[in-house]
Amino acid sequence: MPPEVEGGETTERVLQILSTSARLFATTGYDGTSMRDIALACGISKSLLYHHFADKDEIFARITLGSTRELVQFVESRLPEGAAPSLRIRAFMAATGEYFQRYRWAWIASTTAFWNDPQQRRQTERMLWRDRYEGLIRRLIEEAIAAGEIRPLDVPLAGRLVLSALNWMHRWHKPDQGMPAPEVAEAYFDMIFHGLKR
């Protein structure tokens, strides 16, 4: 998890708990992970864990909401201002690949939690960030159409194509193996923008 996740109160200890929990949630699922497992994996007592977090839900919500919000802010900060819309789309994709690579466990914990998030309200706030992320890629595609770089097409569907490519990476991409994730994202941009056609 990035240090900026929750403003003030992110001590080293809290960061350690969040990153360890993210790995546990990602590998054994929300239901398969207990507060005891988290304390054990962090090498701390359960009482110290409860000093920082009221329950498993709180840790989980902070990881999933935090990583979604941070993704959006990270990607927005990486868009080159004043550049051609197509280059901004490329930067959007590369930044997502980089974020995925850096915070892989939080990413996987968040994406696999999609179907049964324990806290509906927290899910809702996360979805607002998710919508903002999806809104951003659609706006970039619209700008590219307006600039004559992209042909007129179904913008929401084109946005989904871009996001599908990025969102599916966690299912096959192995860290420290093969092409780094940001390069994969750029190769995807090249294929989608120029097409596979000879």
Place this chain on the structure above:
Amino acid sequence: MPPEVEGGETTERVLQILSTSARLFATTGYDGTSMRDIALACGISKSLLYHHFADKDEIFARITLGSTRELVQFVESRLPEGAAPSLRIRAFMAATGEYFQRYRWAWIASTTAFWNDPQQRRQTERMLWRDRYEGLIRRLIEEAIAAGEIRPLDVPLAGRLVLSALNWMHRWHKPDQGMPAPEVAEAYFDMIFHGLKR
């Protein structure tokens, strides 16, 4: 689940159990679904359920293995023989969209089971079918390159782009709403093959 799933012993009752279980696994997860839940949802006794299936694992493995194998066989049967490779790629994508639409719950149960399949050996057999499916799209892309329809490029990555678009559909596509899944798949083919570029 399609009737061909397991050859001989697929009675109406078994099909009902499989399709009901698929919906339960898809919506509440493997861990969140018990044999009691399945019996209740099917409106049958637990003893009748156990007459057909030894345990939850058996039901689950039959859904996930069965739906993966059937997907491959269905898609293979839909490829137009002797057609241009690009048209065969388009048919591959449309057939996957159709299969997804028909057996949505089994699809979702299978895909969300990725991280913690309870039976490693059954997972292995399913992965063989998954590899055959991925091998098929790669071969079609290679044929399109050899035929001069697609430019020389990273074939495994191009295959992943196609599969990512299809595999992510279950996360946003709503049945009986908007564009049918096979049409979405064809629109994706058009975007990927021709590119977004003007």
